[in-house]
Amino acid sequence: MADPTVTVEPGAIRGADREAVEARASKDPAWLRERRLGAWRVCEETPMPTTKLEEWRYTDVGLFRLGEVEVAAPGADGAVPAEALARFGRERAAAGRVLQVDARVVEIELDEELRRKGVILADLATAAREHAELVEPHLATRAVPAEYGKFAALNGALWDAGVFLYVPRGVRIEQPVRVTRWLTRAGIAVFPRTLVIAEAGSHVAFVEDFASPDFEAPALSCGAVEVYASDGADVQYVALQQWGKGVRHLSMQQTIAGRDANLDTLVVNLGASVARVDLGARLEGPGARSDMLGLYFGHGDQHFDHNTRQDHVAAHANSDLLYKGALYDRAHGVFRGIIKVHPKAQRTDAYQTNRNLLLSPDARAESLPNLEIEADDVRCSHGASVGQLDQEELFYLMTRGLRRHDAERLVIFGFFGEVLERLPLPGVVEELRAAIEAKIA
């Protein structure tokens, strides 16, 4: 139960108040302090979403149990758990790494040569002081402003563990930049934030990994992600959500692609008790393209809600979304997606597909693939399906000597394979396969 002396709004998270915002802003430059306070005002004015809102129709905010978590103190010390360090330092190729533990960034590493080329990988609060000319125009402005919604405003006011990546014009980073976000205990709320700016002609793959032990009680991660790809840049953004039990995951993500830019995203939801991801791709420059991939795999009482948006502002752009989910036990999957083609976005190609496998009698899925089209010279389509494993495929594999359980695993793998094979990051794909495998077993 929430402490009755604390004001109920916003969202009854203990310690989410103006003082907390002020405390976080204490070392911020003036513009950022103003921005945080502005976000706080929006947060106070925005009512908590209810299932009466179309976009929250299938996810009751009560599932997040906001009253049972408290805003984590920023920069609190404490030993970095060995598990977190292991994950951070795991033998994975990376051009740069960041480790977040609870509400603070504890480690940052960047390849020296890249640093010389002008690449910046930094704690977001530090970057806001040292590189204001880069951060100020992009932070909570056009991508995920406070007006995006209640939780975006909450993050905008209270963000703590922030990561900033800047890739200068023409710089191509061959290995991925990896961020590991770790939670040590239940009962806390953290507000991670990511800002990626890829200048014209640059290339980077940015992989965020969310993990923690299983908890008995709730914890909350309420994040925001902003990714900008300038003209001709090639950017992949991957979010691999493998929180332990008990964690509630909220994430607002927005990508903005300029002329001829390529901006692909992959959102994977395997962990957490409840995950709600809002992911928008805005194609602002002609020739921009975006592959939006998603994969969710639920067990027990897990609840995953995806709210995607393909915003075609410019002509001659292309977006292709594929979200696939498999649900066991009483798991509940929601996909709501919209392709919005604005009046001037002629010659748009936009596609959207959502496929669901219900693997247990009590699993359920909702799929709402929407289209809003205001230009005529377009090619748009969407498809959605909900069904069981293909019995013929299972039967075939079993005639080849596989046990039912193994045959099922293979078919599920094949089902997800279609998503994974579209991600041009072989190393990351291997890790994902292992994570899915671990979950099936």
Place this chain on the structure above:
Amino acid sequence: MPYDPTVAQLGLDEYKYGFRDPEHAVFKAPKGLSEEVVRQISAAKGEPEWMLKFRLKALKIFQSKPMPTWGGDLSDLEATLNDLYYYVKPTERMERSWDQVPETIKRTFERLGIPEAERKILAGLGAQYESEMVYHSLKGEWEKQGVIFESIEDGLRKYPDLFREYFATVVPPGDNKFAALNSAVWSGGSFVYIPKGVKVEVPLQAYFRVNIERLGQFERTLIIADEGSEAHYIEGCTAPTYSTDSFHSGVIEIIVKRGARFRYTTIQNWSHNMYNLVTQRALVHEDATMEWVDGNLGSKLTMKYPSCYLVGKGAHGEILSIAYAGPGQHQDTGGKVVHAAPYTTSQIISKSISKGGGRASYRGLCKVYEGAHHAKSNVECDALLLDEEARTDTYPYIEIEDNSAQVGHEASVSKIGEEQLFYLMSRGLSEDEAAAMVVRGFIEPVAKQLPLEYAVELNRLIELEMEGSVG
């Protein structure tokens, strides 16, 4: 659209059914909605007490429900509703013989080609003018077999028990704001009963006409297709074009009993200042089939989603929807299928065409409840955009609680393909002809489900609208 003299000569800008008659109502309730008006309607119809109570309760529900914030733009509707006549009685009594219908009304329906149609193909015909049916007849052979085809008022009077058993069981007043409004002020519509095993081979038809300005028409239709029966009911709608908005809100309830098969076809061609907010729903029992064929060409805003509630094992529902949205029009249409029993199957096919700032939206639901095992449903939506002002939306809802369900949804949006046009033109067709042919092909799956006369009319309308629209 660029000015095109051939199009102008065709009189395309004029709505073909937009003519009006002088007003000659025998009774007109005061403007606006109040308990008093509801009592007057009930008294004018000499209704039993329970119906008056039902209406008054529904009025309270209507007043307490908020205006929907989804679908079309209803921001001006409040004002329109306050300015409506809710009940206008056109004649003293309903006629059974066409000759007895007052001359002006008769002329109107003859201009619309109605009695002619009846003579040719129909088993029965009802015609509603303003708030009441002015004519209702059923051919003798069907009467002999026990088919009932009456105005809804006569249904209540003559078959009170049957009526009360089913009325408002499929669409209760609390279902939505406009179903509540209809429940409070309903007037006109049909009462149909098809006895067990009777197959009515030719369609029953009802025709709805609004003539005066600022009229709200609230027809209510109740249809019971008893076990193993078959029938087809068609409704058509038109109205004159006035400078103020009019309002039509019907409730259609259909009960399709075990093994029966029922088809309900609507060709809605209201004038372009009509709000058309209709609730159509069928309860489909074991092994029964319900088909909705829904053509929406007219109105300013239509919000209408014919529904099949599949409540018996093996029930089947089909919805075929075609919408045309021209300048100033918004067709927010689609269909709902609710699978509440095992082995139920359904299909929705929606085709929409939009042009000149018109907006066609598909909104649909496919719901499979837990325990409705082995349900199958397939939804296909195709939208054709004829120019750069056109707009189309697709809002499907898929809610699946049973893991043995097989549900698919596909939608595509396109403009007329240059390759298709090029091919047809290389065969000697003009660009307009080629475009019209592509559109005809596009709507063909729906058009072929219509009786010939309607199919011809639909094609003709589309063809007229298509002239000069490419390029």
